Amino acid sequence: MSDPVLELTEDAFLGGQLRLTQLKSGHRAGHDAVLLAAATAARSGDRVADFGAGIGAAGLAVARRVAGIDLVLVEIDPALAGIARANAAANGIQAGVIVLDVEADATAFAAAGLVPDSVDAVLMNPPFNDPARHRVSPDTARGIAHMATATTLPKWVHAARRILKSRGALTLIWRADGLADVLAALDHGFGSLQLLPVHGDAGSPANRILVRAVKGGRAPTQIHPALMLNGESGLPNERVQEILAGKGTLPLASQ
Template sequence: MVELKGDERIDFLLAEENMRIIQSDQVFAFSVDAVLLARFTSVPRTRGRILDLCTGNGVIPLFLSRRSQVPITGVEIQKRLHDMAVRNVNLNELEDRLDMIHGDLKDMPKVLGNGRFDLVTCNPPYFPTPAHDKRNENEHLAIARHEIYCSLEDVIKACSRLTKSGGKISLVHRPGRLADIIELFRKYQVEPKRIQFVHPKQGKEANVLLIEGTRDGKPDLKILPPLYTHKDNGEYSDEFREILYGK
């Protein structure tokens, strides 16, 4: 049996009906953004290595384990979330392929080595760090949402150093940071290759950005068709429902 702590619960991992995940509303529960990134990114299928930074409770490695047979490493700076990630690996009996590291992503090139991974994914904090009196009082949620321990540049610099030449880097973020992301990609020798915007419904501005780049790649950017998460009546769109729950 896997131990649950505090207000933790075990949920099914959406479309992966035979997978489960430990979550907590007070510590960490994965968002739709993680599902979208795991579905969007290109993955090495049978050879190579995958790294997920800001892994939280390990949700993206769990999703990617169904798309790839290669070893997957997750890195999480918060000790409580790292502990949840380790228990999620055990819960799904994936100890032979998934490994969770407690540490700072800025230290990972030194810890893991430069250019070791074929794919690096990250669902980073989205928002600049506010003044102390304006932060979420819940420390776990504040760290996950705000650039308290890592800036966008820290994330992209680490991704670049950890990815081998020709390898992929995939991020989920907010559309308003697109110019910053492309600027930092190129600063650190990552060429943007694929972009997809996610909209809450047709006629509404995009609220999620998915972007993938290639380390030392050549310029050739493709804009994928937009993804709409909801129909006009508020129900999930057919495409989004399939992403969440499968066919």
């Protein structure tokens, strides 16, 4: 039996600086990926790993902003990994693409070339919806992309800690109401936390939290002023629109 034909779209990111192919239905890259990239600190020559890369949107956005990084896209779904590989090539970006479960053990990571203490920066947008509170999608790939178990976050953070060099940084995006889980997962081996709440508008609670943590860091935790996607008038925040267009970074990206 032949594989089903995937329905794809081509979409512009970073104001057209990236053109990415992605699945027409199911999990699709959007604002979260771009905000995560804009919060990720990297310098030319750094080795940067994007966990749960999907079609590569976040990692490729970092590579578009910072020339000369050694980018590794880690994705469990072979079909999405293939799309990510094609997206990197289509945009003229050098990137290694690894089909790997982020929750795999150290031996599997090492076999894929991600040995301990070998990476300068990890970024990740793990599955973060609680299946007890959200209807699980009948689309298997979409379910994997969105639904978390009790061990998802701790295992992803553990994998990041293992491959990061000392003083390497992890940047992640998560549900704002799950901040306690993020802090608990980062309590082992990470410090120098920087937190950036993301709100739909000034009248609504934060629905996302961007976090940067340093392996072995000891600086006090910083909470940055909240990012509002929409202003008081209900119109899109101009600063956010600049970031989505690839014209700026978020405070967490400062080295």
